[in-house]
Amino acid sequence: MTQEFKATGSADLREQIAALPEDMLEPQQRLEKLVRAEVHDKQFSELTSVTYHHDGATLAGHALLDVLETAGFGIDDFDAVGAMTTAGIPLVSAMIHAAASRGQNLDGFLMDFVFPGVKGPSIAGKRVILVDAWLSEKSFVQTSSVVTLTHGNELNLDFAVLENEGANILAIASLVGSTGTVEHYADKGDADTGQLLTIRLINPITEHEVTVPFIPVFSDKELQA
Numbered sequence: 001m002t003q004e005f006k007a008t009g010s011a012d013l014r015e016q017i018a019a020l021p022e023d024m025l026e027p028q029q030r031l032e033k034l035v036r037a038e039v040h041d042k043q044f045s046e047l048t049s050v051t052y053h054h055d056g057a058t059l060a061g062h063a064l065l066d067v068l069e070t071a072g073f074g075i076d077d078f079d080a081v082g083a084m085t086t087a088g089i090p091l092v093s094a095m096i097h098a099a100a101s102r103g104q105n106l107d108g109f110l111m112d113f114v115f116p117g118v119k120g121p122s123i124a125g126k127r128v129i130l131v132d133a134w135l136s137e138k139s140f141v142q143t144s145s146v147v148t149l150t151h152g153n154e155l156n157l158d159f160a161v162l163e164n165e166g167a168n169i170l171a172i173a174s175l176v177g178s179t180g181t182v183e184h185y186a187d188k189g190d191a192d193t194g195q196l197l198t199i200r201l202i203n204p205i206t207e208h209e210v211t212v213p214f215i216p217v218f219s220d221k222e223l224q225a
Helices: 011-019 027-039 056-070 086-101 145-150 153-164
Strands: 080-083 107-112 117-119 127-136 168-178 181-186 193-202 209-218
Touching (some): 027 056, 056 086, 056 168, 117 153, 153 193
Parallel strands (some): 080 127, 168 209
Antiparallel strands (some): 107 117, 181 193, 193 209
16 A cells, blocks of 8 residues: 555546546545545545444545654554544554554553543553544534543643553654644655644643644645645
């Protein structure tokens, strides 16, 4: 499976790809076709028609592992992935199975806000990545992420829970997203620069602060084009 899942080419080309039968599409094209069909003309979706789809679930698990690797987080660099919301649960499961198909062990967990903590295997001492289906400026309108993206409270609570559990958060990933702060970096010492999305987290109890990468497979702006 290739590591590039971004839409490429003109709008006409993307329309031609969308019209192709499934057996003629590459894995990333199949996933993009499913996601694009779900988000078309929508402000927000939990993407369940993709993440619970027989093909979409498998493709999404590999897509997330691939985009993380492209961002510098190989499967050996983290120990567990955690669902931020219920929409992220099928993605966590998909990533666990995708990792297993590559001969790697990966644990999963779910953030629990009823009794702040995590559900799943212990994450004490583990390097973790939080995962959601759609995280952007659009998603907060219909979800509890209104607190997350306007005041940072919910993600900061996530961060506090993870630290209390003894885990080290490395990044936040999503199937669709476009939020965070854009940072520029030099590409291997060359004059060219790239862009990296980051999210700042502050533990409301200890006031410990970190900035972590935000890594989406697809940009919602790109999909709506």
